[in-house]
Amino acid sequence: MIDLNIVGAKGAIAEEAEGKWGMVIDQDLCTGCQACVAACAMENNIAFVGEEDSGYGRSMHWIRIERFWEGEYPNVKMTRYQPMMCQQCGHAPCEPVCPAFATVHSQSQQVNLQVYNRCVGTRYCANNCPYQVRSFNWRDYADERINAAIRTLKNQYNPDVTVRRRGIMEKCTFCIQRIHKAEDKAKSEGREVADGEFTTACAQACPADAIVFGRIDNPKSLVAQLTRQRDGVRHLEELGTLPRVTYFAGGQ
Amino acid sequence: MSDTQPHLTHAQEHEAKLREEHLMLDPLPRGRMNEMVMESMRATTWKFWLVFAILSVIVAWGLFYSWGKMILEGLGIAGVNRPSYWGIFLVNTVFWIGISHAGTFISAILRVFKAEYRRPFTRAAELMTTFGLVQAGFSIFMHMGRVWLSYWLFPYPNQRGLWPNFHSPLSWDLLAITTYLLASTMYLFLPLIPDLAMARDRSTGWHKTLYKILALGFRGTEGEWAHLRNAMNIFAWAIIPVMFSVHTIVSWDFAAATRPGWSSTIFGPYFVVGALHSGMGAVVMVLAVVRGTMKHMKYFIRPEHFEAIGKLMLIISMTWVYFFFNDYIVQWYGGDKWTQQLLHFHEAGPMGWMWFGMLFFNMILPWAVLWNRKWRSTPWLLFVTGLGINVGMWFERYIIIPVSLTINRMPFTWRMYQPGVEIPLGIGTLAFFILLYMAASKLIPLVPVWEVQEGQMAHSFKTYGRETVVTVSELE
Numbered sequence: 001m002i003d004l005n006i007v008g009a010k011g012a013i014a015e016e017a018e019g020k021w022g023m024v025i026d027q028d029l030c031t032g033c034q035a036c037v038a039a040c041a042m043e044n045n046i047a048f049v050g051e052e053d054s055g056y057g058r059s060m061h062w063i064r065i066e067r068f069w070e071g072e073y074p075n076v077k078m079t080r081y082q083p084m085m086c087q088q089c090g091h092a093p094c095e096p097v098c099p100a101f102a103t104v105h106s107q108s109q110q111v112n113l114q115v116y117n118r119c120v121g122t123r124y125c126a127n128n129c130p131y132q133v134r135s136f137n138w139r140d141y142a143d144e145r146i147n148a149a150i151r152t153l154k155n156q157y158n159p160d161v162t163v164r165r166r167g168i169m170e171k172c173t174f175c176i177q178r179i180h181k182a183e184d185k186a187k188s189e190g191r192e193v194a195d196g197e198f199t200t201a202c203a204q205a206c207p208a209d210a211i212v213f214g215r216i217d218n219p220k221s222l223v224a225q226l227t228r229q230r231d232g233v234r235h236l237e238e239l240g241t242l243p244r245v246t247y248f249a250g251g252q
Numbered sequence: 253m254s255d256t257q258p259h260l261t262h263a264q265e266h267e268a269k270l271r272e273e274h275l276m277l278d279p280l281p282r283g284r285m286n287e288m289v290m291e292s293m294r295a296t297t298w299k300f301w302l303v304f305a306i307l308s309v310i311v312a313w314g315l316f317y318s319w320g321k322m323i324l325e326g327l328g329i330a331g332v333n334r335p336s337y338w339g340i341f342l343v344n345t346v347f348w349i350g351i352s353h354a355g356t357f358i359s360a361i362l363r364v365f366k367a368e369y370r371r372p373f374t375r376a377a378e379l380m381t382t383f384g385l386v387q388a389g390f391s392i393f394m395h396m397g398r399v400w401l402s403y404w405l406f407p408y409p410n411q412r413g414l415w416p417n418f419h420s421p422l423s424w425d426l427l428a429i430t431t432y433l434l435a436s437t438m439y440l441f442l443p444l445i446p447d448l449a450m451a452r453d454r455s456t457g458w459h460k461t462l463y464k465i466l467a468l469g470f471r472g473t474e475g476e477w478a479h480l481r482n483a484m485n486i487f488a489w490a491i492i493p494v495m496f497s498v499h500t501i502v503s504w505d506f507a508a509a510t511r512p513g514w515s516s517t518i519f520g521p522y523f524v525v526g527a528l529h530s531g532m533g534a535v536v537m538v539l540a541v542v543r544g545t546m547k548h549m550k551y552f553i554r555p556e557h558f559e560a561i562g563k564l565m566l567i568i569s570m571t572w573v574y575f576f577f578n579d580y581i582v583q584w585y586g587g588d589k590w591t592q593q594l595l596h597f598h599e600a601g602p603m604g605w606m607w608f609g610m611l612f613f614n615m616i617l618p619w620a621v622l623w624n625r626k627w628r629s630t631p632w633l634l635f636v637t638g639l640g641i642n643v644g645m646w647f648e649r650y651i652i653i654p655v656s657l658t659i660n661r662m663p664f665t666w667r668m669y670q671p672g673v674e675i676p677l678g679i680g681t682l683a684f685f686i687l688l689y690m691a692a693s694k695l696i697p698l699v700p701v702w703e704v705q706e707g708q709m710a711h712s713f714k715t716y717g718r719e720t721v722v723t724v725s726e727l728e
Contacts, residue, residue: 057333057667066664084662093510099405099422101414118414120404121327121397122422123337127657128509132335132665136397139328146325166326167397236661239510 022216029210032081039205047141060135086172090242094125314680340674341395348388354531355381512590533641540635555629562628613644
């Protein structure tokens, strides 16, 4: 666990240290069913790149289930599935390297966002992302002439999310459109957003409830309580990225 | 018999030998030398046009057709993928910027240090700077996902008040390369003015019109020469820090990133030395070709020049080796597990042949050839060495970019990189470089005649007793 007090003493990144929205992923519960991957693709209009490009490392999923094994064949042991998505770093390496300010930190939501129409496609952010969770639009996958499958698939586009064109970078937004919707509703009713009022597509689809999303700055929220309950891991936090996703594995 | 033949004394023999060896001691009448340079421009054989036509086809196919196709279809037709988001595009960018360094190194650094042997080939080297930077520009713009919006990277005033992100090394890159291109083009142009005036007075037709415009009415008065000398002196000093800064800033693209193998503090000087290494190799290749193919060039470019550049190449190769192993050992000793994995992958991975090839071409080949005075005076041998060094330096950049990108901190995404349309595009930039150079060799005097004549005037023989010695006087 990151010691917030030590990070808080570092001045410039202090306000980012706590974070707003966060996530807990329990790898003991994850069955590797990929429902989160499918739900994320539906919710965020993620392109289907086809077998060939996918096999060549061009799949564009914002969340992926990483599978690892231990030992040498034939004594191979599977380890726990590891869902990996943007960790919404408080101090993100992808942000300072973009020459066009397309990779920005949202001040109000404290998440890391990609401004699609500002992106010129240098792909520096993706090189500098230690989690390798940014996806690049290698082709116009939303174009029927390039991707025949999209002819029918486009009927289920989410109207709240942009369809991206070729040559730009995209990434997990913690379902920013859902955050905005819930906040707008709460504001019109003159109240704060309640914990569990809404969740991200991946957390909603998870049949084992391995993914929990919420306000980590609210000590009463489920995600904050879970974070306190167990000893979790934040990936590559030794790089000073201040990730907002906590992983539990090998638990009680 | 011996009465009719002049009997050469020991001193005269010595003098004749020195004349044969050194261009500065072997003066020709000014008019004759000017004519030689004009003839070398005019004498164009069918072989030239054949090569020119082939290269034009390669440029049209490799550069413009392939790039147009990639703009229309997206980067999917290239080989870049996750995790190798940067592929041969960036390798070529760094490579061409490296090539461009030798021009400034030769014409500015050797000028301010008054190295006399530089005189006949400063322009040939400076042209490489400008044309190399053009190819670097092509390579960097090609790799962008939406190149039609690349003007967003320039800090131009706009209604939305958006500026480029000056935290990003890519923004510094753009500024550094633009500065270098502008400065080196002006620095190429300044010493060219007297030669353009010379060409203007010796040509007819549209050539004359062209030279008339370019020569800016230069007549060779004392005042004009004084202004020109002042301007060249300022530029020669000013461009040296620009040259060092450009490749240092290019290295920050890598050094400022949080990647194993990239975040190395020595990358700045290491890249500058690497650039000079490949650049000097390229200069020597160009000089060998120019000497072999253009008329009268055997008079201007002599084995002494290859010998002098060969010595520089040997020193630069040794410096490169120092920086390479310094970088390697510090990274290895750092003990970061991802970096150690990466270093192991460099040597023992599927691209290990490239790592060993790099060491062979950058270290063993130049060290084996250049230590011997006779060998490093042989143009074809230096051509082969220069070619080898360029291959080795290209390998080095390939190892730093796509091979190092293969290994990252998320082992699930490790994947090899296979180039796609990068190959025709890379061949296209190479062909375009040669094409521009060939066109320039027919349009502007490739030898700075006035500089050669100035040097020859400064050099003379003096006899002290029975010994002949060379003296050099300070003209400026």
